[in-house]
Amino acid sequence: MxxxxxxxxxxxxxxxxxxxxxxxxxxxxxxxxxxxxxxxxxxxxxxxxxxxxxxxxxxxxxxxxxxxxxxxxxxxxxxxxxxxxxxxxxxxxxxxxxxxxxxxxxxxxxxxxxxxxxxxxxxxxxxxxxxxxxxxxxxxxxxxxxxxxxxxxxxxxxxxxxxxxxxxxxxxxxxxxxxxxxxxxxxxxxxxxxKYGLPPARYPDLAALVGETSDNLPGVPGVGPKTAAKWITQYDGLPGVLENAERITGKAGESLRAHLAQVELNRELNRxxxxxxxxxxxxxxxxxxxxxxxxxEMLDELEFRTLRDRLFAMLPDETRDERVATAAALDLVQTGDGGLGAWLDARADEVLGLDVRGSGAPARGDAWGVAIADGAGQAVAYDLTAIEPADDAALAAWLGDPDRGKSLHAAKEAWHALDGRGLALRGVRFDTELAAYLCQPDRRAYDLPDLAIGYLRRELSSDAATSAGQGALDLEVDGADEGRRAAVRAAAVRDLVDVLGGEVADRGATTLLTDLELPLQDVLARMERTGIAIDRGYLSSLEQEFDGRVQGAAADAYAVIGREVNLGSPKQLQEVLFDQLGMPRTKRIKTGWTTDAAALTDLFARTGHPFLEHLLAHRDAIRLRQTVEGLLRSVGDDGRIHTTFQQTIAATGRLSSADPNLQNIPIRTEAGRQIRRAFVVGPGYSTLLTADYSQIEMRIMAHLSGDEGLIAAFRSGEDLHSYVGSRVFGVATGDVTPAMRSKIKAMSYGLAYGLSSYGLSQQLAIEVSEASALMTDYFERFGGVRDYLTGVVDEARATGYTATILGRRRYLPDLTSDNRQRRETAERMALNAPIQGSAADLIKVAMLGVDAELTRRGLRSRMLLQVHDELVLEVAEGEREEVESVVRTQMAHAGDGVPGGALDVPLDVSVGVGASWHEAGH
DNA sequence: AATGTAACGTA
DNA sequence: CGTACGTTACATTG
Structure with missing residues (x-):
């Protein structure tokens, strides 16, 4: 909605x-x-x-x-x-x-x-x-x-x-x-x-003649607004028209005379x-x-979010000052030159609210203002471009001291902003964005002003709303205003800590916040700051190569159809395929018929038309070129790409990667894999190392379901899909054919997504009945899995949420929706969320372990990337063996501390090393 | 200029 | 008619 x-x-x-x-x-x-x-x-x-x-x-x-x-x-x-x-x-x-x-x-x-x-x-x-x-x-x-x-x-x-x-x-x-x-x-x-050719006072005269359908008042047949207006003007009003009805000629006059009573009634009623x-x-x-x-409270109940903003944004300024009463009560203290140290020392034991104005992009951040708020309604604000040296020093010491607690909103952005000014940020005890994410993981954004409304009923002015990344223009306005806005934010953060801290506790997520997400945030900040080295020359040559393919495929495609169209426009493609070439219609989409790869491949199989071949090749090449171009644009001055790992986006608890997204770099095709060769070990380091979990979601399903067959499969150490295949098809493990194995593999993974027999049949290109039989056979052997999957949905329907092994919740109100589509979608989310989310929990734990252990051992090697079930590290000379051991150990034992003891299945980790991401992959 | 859609890359 | 994401270009809208 x-x-x-x-x-x-x-x-x-x-x-x-x-x-x-x-x-x-x-x-x-x-x-x-x-x-x-x-x-x-x-x-x-x-x-x-x-x-x-x-x-x-x-x-x-x-x-x-x-x-x-x-x-x-x-x-x-x-x-x-x-x-x-x-x-x-x-x-x-x-x-x-x-x-x-x-x-x-x-x-x-x-x-x-x-x-x-x-x-x-x-x-x-x-x-x-x-x-x-x-x-x-x-x-x-x-x-x-x-x-x-x-x-x-x-x-x-x-x-x-x-x-x-x-x-x-x-x-x-x-x-x-x-x-x-x-x-x-x-x-x-x-x-x-x-509009009517009459003054307003005579409009009802006209309406009486013409009638008003919405009031069920019939007019004079054959008389429209033009005729009516003419008469009314001519006879100076409706009474004149009625008096002179006899003198009006023609059909219309006749009609009028037949409906005089109706007209009079109309006029009576519309007065x-x-x-x-x-x-x-x-x-x-x-x-x-x-x-x-x-x-x-009403807007809460009505669940009107945008409307609330508009209503309150509309208030005149004097009213607005009133409505930020709490913020207005804020005492913005002028500490005087060199007074910050004393102000902070007087609050040495307090966790203070901190707001950083600046730009938070990894490796190119900058901070130009900070505000700090205490719990007693006092705050200080500083312009970092004009701060006194003594205050600067006091600030730097306080920011970098892990024992001086501070709370922020989106601390990772602040970390990068401060880092750009050479300031370290340590001792982050609370992050209002992370806290809100744990409480409401399905939200897509957690702006501070929204949280202030939602949890404090406090309205931050929209100017104070500007986030760290967008404050630049604000410097143009009065500096004192800017300081006050920052202070208002800092105070809001400070006050939100109490409320959100309670909400987090109510949801049993306190440990998740303090022991997992908050420490991970610092790890991620450093990974982002480090970035991954890129072989630019090689990437440029790839761009050339892919560009050549794009040109070639386009030329071939144009030659076939005898004209040039925009191959990137689904609209134009539909014209070519279905109108010009008269191909059979594909699957329906909003704007017509799909031209996606699956449909084109299917069309090609049926028609063998060469245009389709060239089109598919063009699609392929253009996407590769796009990917490469995007990566080239992202390479920083240091020759490295610094992605941003978003910690509050995915509702299941996964990280996401953006600007650029390094979690969707191609790997499945050979051409795609070439792109991974451009990610290389940087100067001063000896190799990249990748480590990934094998079948982590299946292992989690085995653990959560307690299915003895599946647990035995993992404990046996045999190939999972062959093992499962042998049980489902009733043959020896060695007699499971590749075809059988791939069917089992598709089904096993599909289970965790709520795959239907129809979906399975589509994917395997088999009959629905066969897919259905396959699923029945599967569940006969692995009934615990079926019981788990239905149980998890039932429980979520009863409690309103699902939970991962670390207690991360996802709320799914649609499970009780009357709308079948919404309900079934929610059911699939419910059975997937604990599995995907638990996997996310585990690799996050592993990342903390790896980071801590690298630090504890004084190793220079460092983590660079996380791709859901994979970690990429940059290994320093002479550290390969030790790093591999650290990573294997930490990843394999990530589940040892889960509530209820260790997992019932081992976590298998495979490791590869090489000079590029491609070589390190396996 | 901003927004939505289609398409497609990953786990 | 399988979950979770982010990016791109095109098309439409203001």
Missing amino acids: AKGMSDMADRLAPVSADQPATTGSTTPRLLLIDGHSMAYRAFYALPVENFATSTGQPTNAVFGFTSMLANLLRDEEPTHVAVAFDAGRTTFRTERLESYKGNRASTPEPFRGQVDIIRALLATLHVQVLDKPGVEADDILATLTAQARDQGMEVLVCSGDRDTFQLVGPTVTVLYPVRGVSEMSRMTPDAVEA LLVDVELPVGPEDLAVRPWDRQALH
């Missing part, structure tokens, strides 16, 4: 107006909204399936209405505001005419209840809500409009009912939604006149009441401050 919601937020963002709202005027401006009509519009404008809370409450109308309101408040800057609702279905109009609005379908189920939510939301915004039995919302609006106009107020009426056009005047504008609720047409007297008795007048509707706490 989050995705759909943000899409909608963007779509709704601008209130388009034919002309800009006037601002800066001192005239009071009253905004009146027809609540029901706008909510209804919102309901139909936004797809309900994209808007629901995790509990299933539909929220599309609430979202659309609130979004619209936020835009109106922002753009129109009303001083007074009210929302009117219809109070039931019977009004004086339905009493007069039973069929009035009688064509309206009964309220759709998902709309029910949303009006009540909107009313509650309006209450938190302290917006007056009005309704009155027997009259419609528009009558209330009309009455208030008349009163406000007479009091000299400007009035804006927002309604989807055209009857309100009769209210338009020099100081009264109707905002009429044209598409959804995001675009409003500004109905001024001129706009009404331009809005301006004398409704109301408990309040316009003067009572002044905009008031929101009930911030209640609003936050």
Whole structure:
């Protein structure tokens, strides 16, 4: 839902107006909204399936209405505001005419209840809500409009009912939604006149003649707006038209005469009441401050994230200062030149909040500001480009002292930023980003302002929100402001520690944070800082080679079809394949039919068309070239590539690698493997060493399931897939054919992903029935695996989460979804997460062990990369044997300390060495 | 310019 | 109709 919601937020963002709202005027401006009509519009404008809370409450109308309101408040800057609702279905109009609005379908189920939510939301915004039995919302609006106009107020009426056009005047504008609720047409007297050829007061005359389908009021057949306007002008209003009906010639006149009663009734019904008795007048509707706490709670319940930001971003500055009350209370201390040391020493035993402004890219970071906050509401901030030497020294000593505890948000970035200024960062006791990740691993981002909202109900100004990487422009503004913003961040971090620390503890993740993720963060920082050496010359020659292949394949492809197309455009390819060449359709995708490699290969097998061959070769070559070009761009001045290992991205607990991604360097094809030759041992070191776990996920499955057969397989030391194959097919291990083995291998791995028999049949190009039989046979021999897989899903459904061997949780609310697709996806996630996540836990433990042991032994060799089940190290002269032993030991024993003792299966590690990543691989 | 989609590389 | 990622180019949108 989050995705759909943000899409909608963007779509709704601008209130388009034919002309800009006037601002800066001192005239009071009253905004009146027809609540029901706008909510209804919102309901139909936004797809309900994209808007629901995790509990299933539909929220599309609430979202659309609130979004619209936020835009109106922002753009129109009303001083007074009210929302009117219809109070039931019977009004004086339905009493007069039973069929009035009688064509309206009964309220759709998902709309029910949303009006009540909107009313509650309006209450938190302290917006007056009005309704009155027997009259419609528009009558209330009309009455208030008349009163406000007479009091000299400007009035804006927002309604989807055209009857309100009769209210338009020099100081009264109707905002009429044209598409959804995001675009409003500004109905001024001129706009009404331009559209209908009549002044606003005569619009209801026209509507009476033409009819109003939405109110179930039929008009005069054959009479449209043009004719109606002509008559009304000619006879000076509807009464004149009716009086002179006899004189109007032609079919239209005939028709009019036959429907005089209807027209009169229409006019009676579409006249809005301006004398409704109301408990309040316009003067009572002044905009008031929101009930911030209640609003936050409502937005929490509604799970509106982007909307919250927009609502609060909209507040005027004086209100904003108020809402950062906690931050405003922050005492930004001027310690005076050389005073930092004393300030820090007075807080020697305290874990302080630290914010570093700067750029956190590995090996090219820079820091230009720091702020430190204590737990008593005091903070200090320094501009590192202009810091006194004494303060600089005190800061450096404090930052680098492992015994002086500090808490940060995204400490690894700060580490790199400080490193760029020659400052070491040690003693990180808490990281709010890591903590939030452990609590909510499925989130994709953990911005500090978001966490402050979510856990502290505190709003950091969006300027303070700028992360370490993006603060550069801020230096242009007032330096004192910059310092305060940093201090606000530091204080937020400091305060988040208490709340998030509790959340982490509640989830049993404290050890995971302090003993695994936090120490690992430092290891990763050093790996990133080190980078891996690249043979640029070789990589450039590869680029040339791949480029040649790209050109050749493209030329061949063009020759076949007799024209040049963009082979990288799926759209153009579809044209060529399915229109020009008339090939059979492939699998359906959003934009037509897929042209992916599997489909092209299949097409080639069926048609043998040479274009496909060249196209596939082109795809291949272009991707290789892209990969190489990307890598070349990433090589730093030191001749090395410094990836960033992201520690808070993968919901299962894995690391990810970005900028560039070194976890997806090709290996499967020969051409791909050539790229790995470009990753080389750097100067001063003797070799690269790779170490990887064999079949770690299968081993974890064996351990977690306790399946005796699978455990025995691993303990036997035999080839896993042959062993399993022999049991499934009932033959001796030696008689398992390669075909049998590959089927077993595919199935074994597929199990950990929730593979279906259909999926297995696709992958192995066999019948579904055969795949299904294979799975049955498998589970007959390895029933523990099946019991485990179903059990893990059942448990997750009951508890709401899965857990790895180190207790890392993944919450999967969709396991109880009514939507089958979502539910089944969640089930596959549930059975995969403990396996993939436990493997991630284990290699993280191993990395800590390897790092600690290398340090303890005083070895120069160092870790460079982690690729999920593989570590790459750079080995110093004379250290190869010892390093290999350290790595083997630490990796193999990573599971020794898991809760409940060691794993039930051994962890097998294979090691290779060589001058390049390719040679070191095995 | 920013965003989404298709495609494809890895474990 | 198998999990977890990141990057790229193209196409569409503002």
